[in-house]
Amino acid sequence: MIITVPTAPSSLPLPLPLPLVRLRLAPHGALPRRIDGVWWPHSRDLLTQLPKMLAALPNAWGDITGVTVDAAAWSAAPGRMFVATQVVRLHKAPASPHAPDRVVLLSPGLGRWDLQVIPPDTTEEAAALLTAAALDDERPGADGEALSPSPTAAAGPHGRVGPAGRGTRAPRW
Numbered sequence: 001m002i003i004t005v006p007t008a009p010s011s012l013p014l015p016l017p018l019p020l021v022r023l024r025l026a027p028h029g030a031l032p033r034r035i036d037g038v039w040w041p042h043s044r045d046l047l048t049q050l051p052k053m054l055a056a057l058p059n060a061w062g063d064i065t066g067v068t069v070d071a072a073a074w075s076a077a078p079g080r081m082f083v084a085t086q087v088v089r090l091h092k093a094p095a096s097p098h099a100p101d102r103v104v105l106l107s108p109g110l111g112r113w114d115l116q117v118i119p120p121d122t123t124e125e126a127a128a129l130l131t132a133a134a135l136d137d138e139r140p141g142a143d144g145e146a147l148s149p150s151p152t153a154a155a156g157p158h159g160r161v162g163p164a165g166r167g168t169r170a171p172r173w
Helices: 046-055 124-135
Strands: 023-025 037-039 066-070 080-083 086-093 102-107 111-117
Touching: 037 124, 046 066, 046 080, 046 086
Parallel strands: 037 111, 066 086
Antiparallel strands: 023 037, 066 102, 080 086, 102 111
């Protein structure tokens, strides 16, 4: 006697790939910069987007323990969150008229880094232009090292935030 057992279809839907971290960092230079990089999150959900971005930062930036964001631009979030075996304190402040839509990252003993945030609903073309404008230090009056305006240029080795994130590379948009 042959018994047939119904089976699941052989072509199960594959899970959607995780979105890439859209982060471009300025090259390291001897002169201080007003913007250290540009981040283009996929949404305004800070609890989802922030850990991915922190994991894509270079090891040289150390463990980020404090993050300040524009209170009006992001979804509600607790005062701190656990990211890759460390506590990150979240500070929400009103946006500065001199630095709208910026994220400030703090690493004790290593420094402060300011990232320009491109709104999630921005088109790819507009994001490329905003990135080039934010990081193009060939403009008159800009301070820092000259940088090609290409929004997809590599910005050095990346991967960090705790042992789980070290050694990984963050794709660029």
